[in-house]
Ligand SMILES: Nc1ncnc2c1ncn2[C@@H]1O[C@H](COP(=O)(O)OP(=O)(O)O)[C@@H](O)[C@H]1O
């Protein structure tokens with residue numbers, strides 16, 4: 001029978017079906033499917049594939065002395081987002097950030113940068129640091145050169161750029177955070193807020209795709225925080241992905257477009273703030289309180305949602 005099948009079928013294929021195939025399918029391919037393919041593939045590229053600019057896959061990290069800081073943490077950073085990493089003290093935020101720019105290597109699991117598993121040789125690390133910049137919480141841990149301009153030049157010089165290019169980048173970075181006038185100032189003669197802006201400028205001069213900021217608003221007064229956020233908003237509008245840790249849940253709720261909730265060295269949930277931060281059980285598990293806006297929405301009997309939705313609901317109530 002197999003011969004009969006082969007002969008019979010191949011004839012059918014060659015004579016009858018091939019026509020149908022050629023006519024029908026090619027039409028389908030050219031008209032219907034190509035559209036689907038073009039739409040589907042480009043969507044996949046825009047959303048699915050390139051969406052994850054950075055990812056941690058089940059990473060574990062134990063510090064010397066046996067402290068398990070990360071216990072199988074997975075997190076995907078969507079390209080172009082403003083992602084707030086939330087969690088109580090000691091939950092692993094700083095340790096995660098040190099892994100996301102290659103300063104620490106996971107004991108288990110892996111980091112994926114732009115879809116490619118990270119490597120830790122010198123060349124790979126230099127390229128990685130050029131793409132993913134980290135601003136540490138304490139500027140004194142990051143600043144080391146004698147003057148502001150020298151400090152901000154260090155990264156771009158390390159990338160092997162020409163002196164002229166480095167100069168241009170340093171000027172641009174200082175202007176972006178509003179400290180052009182401090183270029184020649186010794187770094188030890190700066191205020192805390194100024195030091196924080198110098199460390200951000202040092203990262204900006206690398207023109208990274210992603211900036212990781214560990215507790216960016218901690219220790220800044222209202223005006224300092226506003227200045228910093230204005231710079232970050234401009235960067236984000238230009239396409240830079242921002243990941244910042246904070247335990248200011250109201251700030252995260254109002255400013256982030258994604259939030260990740262960490263507890264015990266793991267990521268419990270990642271998603272839109274209106275959704276994740278309305279989940280009381282989840283927040284309690286992470287030792288976090290609910291955002292004030294969510295409490296107001298609940299007290300007013302308004303549906304939980306994003307900040308804008310709640311404000312619109314309240315404004316509507318006030319008009320009535
Ligand atoms: N250098 C270190 N040596 C030993 N343990 C550390 C070190 N840094 C952090 N840890 C521990 O790792 C855990 C996670 O810390 P960390 O990442 O700093 O959390 P977070 O930034 O969320 O406060 C904590 O238990 C902390 O005590």
Ligand SMILES: [Mg+2]
Pocket residue numbers: 093094095214
């Ligand atoms: Mg920390």
